[in-house]
Amino acid sequence: MNIGVIGCGNMANSIVYSITKRQKHQIFCYDVDILKAEKFNNLYGATILMSESEVVLSCDIIIIAVKPKDIFNVLKKIKGLVDNKIIVSIAAGISIDRIKDMIGEKKIVRVMPNVNISVEEGILGMCFSESIVDSEKEKIKELFESMGKVIVVEEKSIDAITALFGSGPAFVAHFIESYIDAAVKLGFSKQESYDLVLKLFYGTIVNMKNNMLTTHQIKDMVTSPGGTTIEGLVEFERRALKGAIIDGIVKAYERSKSIL
Structure with a gap:
């Protein structure tokens, strides 16, 4: 499976470290800071791409790991390319509906991890848009279970998970x-x-x-x-x-x- 990562900061590093340690997937990445992308290449063998759009076109699952203030700029760039791909957002405070407002009725997952995923002892809250089928939910859940305890919740509980376990x-x-x-x-x-x-x-x-x-x-x-x-x-x-x-x-x- 091809997994794309947009934003190669600390949380993205922890996520990809856990994914590549236990599972075999091809990782593609993009970051405006080329040094961060090169670190991904060195550590995880990730293929560096030159834009957010290239990541979306190359991958089945796209993890958007930028800061909440930057996510709308990313969504604006990829909105016409998403099609049937799965978008995973780890941006705190940004609802599925707000993401839909930018890219339309797509397959969207919100994940709220905490920093303990770096030692595979994290707690991750997860919720899904209506268009994601059960087999896809299981695939995403399995992808993140290598990082710690995954809790699937209704979206209204994500803010509580952010406060209790993200912070x-x-x-x-x-x-x-x-x-x-x-x-x-x-x-x-x-x-x-x-x-x-x-x-x-x-x-x-x-x-x-x-x-x-x-x-x-x-x-x-x-x-x-x-x-x-x-x-x-x-x-x-x-x-x-x-x-x-x-x-x-x-x-x-x-x-x-x-x-x-």
């Missing part, structure tokens, strides 16, 4: 960074803090997953009457930490709905 790695990194800073404040070196805190988060997740423990069960296992853990938890509640986290994710969700 999620940044939020999780922020929480981890706070914990690292606390460890440094309490006398550990920066490197020790980094290594130990990553182990803490990773170990807790493995424990929950392997032993099928809930968050409440983990808290109950660690918290004793009048002890250190309850003291910290009470302070978190006093500072409304949980509410701040929820509010931050909701703000990201609202922003996702209002992009462009």
Whole structure:
């Protein structure tokens, strides 16, 4: 299968890395920055093409991996060439209907990945236009399953996936960074803090997953009457930490709905 990539940035690199690692497809690419396209050629054996139109004409599936502000310029250039091909957009906040407004009633897939696809541990929300048949849905789903967990949803849920899981790695990194800073404040070196805190988060997740423990069960296992853990938890509640986290994710969700 010929797969085209328009836009050869970081997310496109992660996508194509996963595709080519496990599956055999011919990759074609285009980017206004020729150096980015040449990197694709060097890493994945991709054929560099000279325009967005050439990518569409050469491929069965076209992944548009440009920034949301640039997608309409790309769609304008390819709108007369799409025919029966499948267009995959990873642009946050750009609905299938808005893509249809540019290229007509075509086969369109929206995918919202997160950066963890680079280690094949991503979460990818996916929705389809009405014109895509079940066999094509399975083909696209299989293509992206090498990158992590694929969730097929109605389009109305894509903005929630963007906030929870697209932005999620940044939020999780922020929480981890706070914990690292606390460890440094309490006398550990920066490197020790980094290594130990990553182990803490990773170990807790493995424990929950392997032993099928809930968050409440983990808290109950660690918290004793009048002890250190309850003291910290009470302070978190006093500072409304949980509410701040929820509010931050909701703000990201609202922003996702209002992009462009």
